[in-house]
Amino acid sequence: MNLSAKVSIPTQVMARTVGDETVILDLASGTYYGLDPVGARMWQLMSEGQPLTAVCDTLLDEYEVTREALEGDILRLTEELRAKGLVSLA
Amino acid sequence: MNVHYTELAERPLAPVHGAPFHQWAFPDGTLWTQFLRQGAGYLLRFPDLADFEVSADGRTVQGFPAPGVTSPTVEHLYLNQVLPLALSRQGKLVLHGSAVDIGGQGVAFLGESGRGKSTLAASFATEGTRFLTDDGLLLEWVDGHCMIVPSHPSIRLWEDSQEALVSDSATVAPAVSFTTKSRLLAGPEIAFCQEARPLQCVFFLGEGESEAPTIEALRPAQALIELVKHSFLLDIEARDILMRHFDDLTRLTELPIYFSLDYPRDYRGLPTVRKAIVEHVMKKYVNIAT
Numbered sequence: 001m002n003l004s005a006k007v008s009i010p011t012q013v014m015a016r017t018v019g020d021e022t023v024i025l026d027l028a029s030g031t032y033y034g035l036d037p038v039g040a041r042m043w044q045l046m047s048e049g050q051p052l053t054a055v056c057d058t059l060l061d062e063y064e065v066t067r068e069a070l071e072g073d074i075l076r077l078t079e080e081l082r083a084k085g086l087v088s089l090a
Numbered sequence: 091m092n093v094h095y096t097e098l099a100e101r102p103l104a105p106v107h108g109a110p111f112h113q114w115a116f117p118d119g120t121l122w123t124q125f126l127r128q129g130a131g132y133l134l135r136f137p138d139l140a141d142f143e144v145s146a147d148g149r150t151v152q153g154f155p156a157p158g159v160t161s162p163t164v165e166h167l168y169l170n171q172v173l174p175l176a177l178s179r180q181g182k183l184v185l186h187g188s189a190v191d192i193g194g195q196g197v198a199f200l201g202e203s204g205r206g207k208s209t210l211a212a213s214f215a216t217e218g219t220r221f222l223t224d225d226g227l228l229l230e231w232v233d234g235h236c237m238i239v240p241s242h243p244s245i246r247l248w249e250d251s252q253e254a255l256v257s258d259s260a261t262v263a264p265a266v267s268f269t270t271k272s273r274l275l276a277g278p279e280i281a282f283c284q285e286a287r288p289l290q291c292v293f294f295l296g297e298g299e300s301e302a303p304t305i306e307a308l309r310p311a312q313a314l315i316e317l318v319k320h321s322f323l324l325d326i327e328a329r330d331i332l333m334r335h336f337d338d339l340t341r342l343t344e345l346p347i348y349f350s351l352d353y354p355r356d357y358r359g360l361p362t363v364r365k366a367i368v369e370h371v372m373k374k375y376v377n378i379a380t
Contacts, residue, residue: 014333016340021311025318025336030326032318034311 003053003071007046007078007087015043024086033086038063042077046087052078093151093176097164100155103141106133112326123171125324132179132324134172140164142172148179148324162264166273169242174226175324181331183338184322187227187292188245189238190214192371196238196287198227199351200320201295206355209251210295212280213360216255219368220283221245221276226322229289229342236342237286243276254357256280289347291371294320296352303353303366313348314339347374 009015012027022040024033035043041062045055052074059070081087112125124135130146140163141154151172155164174184187200188211199207208224215221223241230237244263247256252272260279262272276282294308294316308316317339325331349370353363 011329014336016314016336018310018314018340018343021309023311023314023318023340025332027326027329027332032315034315 001075001079001082001089003056003075004051005078006049006051006090007081008049008090009047010085010088013086015047017044026084026086028085033084038073039077042074043081046078092180093149093173095151095153095168095173097153097155097161097168100157100159101141103135103137103154103156106135110135134175136167136171140167142168144172144176144179144324146179148176151176160264160266163266166263166266169244170225170246174228174322177228178322178335179324179331181334183229183335183342185227185229185317186225186320186322188224189222189227189287191220191222191283191287192290192368194287195290195371196222197291197293197367197371198238198289199293199295200227200316202320205295205297207295208245208247209255210360210363212245212247212251212255212274214364215245215276215280215282216257217364218281219364220281222283222287230286232286236289236345238289239286240282240284243282243284244273245276245280246271246273251357255360289345291374292348293351293367294348296350298352298355300352301354303351303359303363305366305370306350307346308348308350310343310348314343316348317342 013024015022015024017040020037020040022035022043024035042055045058056070056074060067078087082089106126108126110124110126113121114123115121121137126133126135128143132144134142134144139156139159143152153164153168177184185200187198188207189196189198190211199210201207211221211224222238224245226241228239228241230239248271256274257279261275261277263275274280321335323335353359
């Protein structure tokens with residue numbers, strides 16, 4: 001996986017924003033996940049169908065972080081979500 | 091409640107076609123309930139006890155006792171298990187929780203089986219603080235307020251809770267064949283609130299590891315996950331219903347009313363627990379009112 005990837009959200013996955021966090025429900029497995037405010041913002045941008053590199057560009061404007069660290073965080077979160085079946089890669 | 095229920099003659103529980111789309115089991119693996127599709131509706135099977143046929147819209151339920159199973163047993167299953175599921179199929183919000191009326195405010199206790207929901211409600215009700223439900227917490231929005239709707243006026247308790255909390259003169263419903271829990275009917279000994287009450291506070295019950303009553307606020311996302319976990323849902327595969335349910339719960343989490351509550355599981359300590367709860371609720375209510 002690299003930053004040119006886009007993610008899509010499978011039909012069995014629903015997410016809702018509550019406060020500044022996001023709760024993701026996987027209907028297929030009946031399990032629930034929570035994303036903290038930063039993860040929630042990444043999820044929001046990813047779910048708009050932008051490539052991860054565009055997600056990274058947007059977040060660089062919003063958080064005080066180096067590109068290298070942010071790219072690592074985005075790839076880690078995406079891989080974790082993919083492994084749990086909460087996103088698929090396009 | 092908007093469910094038309096009929097108990098019919100006993101019949102053998104016939105073999106079912108196809109695999110259940112969902113099931114409930116006890117922690118030891120014993121099967122408790124099988125959820126099957128039957129035409130457009132549902133068959134809920136409680137092995138060796140009863141079948142319940144639920145219409146596709148959740149408005150009609152027919153109960154069929156297995157041979158030799160008593161009517162009170164089937165009624166008990168209907169009230170505590172099947173009715174909340176049928177209501178969920180109608181799109182209503184039903185959670186695993188008990189509730190009491192503290193100063194006109196609805197206060198709910200949610201938790202897994204065995205966490206003490208009924209015991210806590212009974213502890214209030216035997217001291218004159220009326221209970222609204224002992225499980226099957228039905229919520230409805232009325233004029234912008236989320237209301238707790240009273241359920242059946244009875245509380246189910248294990249024998250030790252009953253002995254510790256309830257006097258011998260309380261009315262006990264006929265015994266049922268699948269549990270040693272007694273169902274105690276509301277009356278002079280156990281105060282029941284027949285009117286809906288606005289939902290003011292929700293406490294999620296902990297495991298009993300605290301040495302004293304401990305109340306902590308939950309973040310909205312934590313509350314949402316807990317609410318989802320404690321939901322009654324008949325058809326977990328009906329995406330439209332699940333989406334609406336998830337949206338309803340998300341709306342509920344906009345209210346700042348969610349707390350964890352833990353306390354030692356000791357009947358002698360219950361007055362202290364009740365006091366902590368009442369003080370918390372009243373303080374919160376005063377803060378909102380002023």
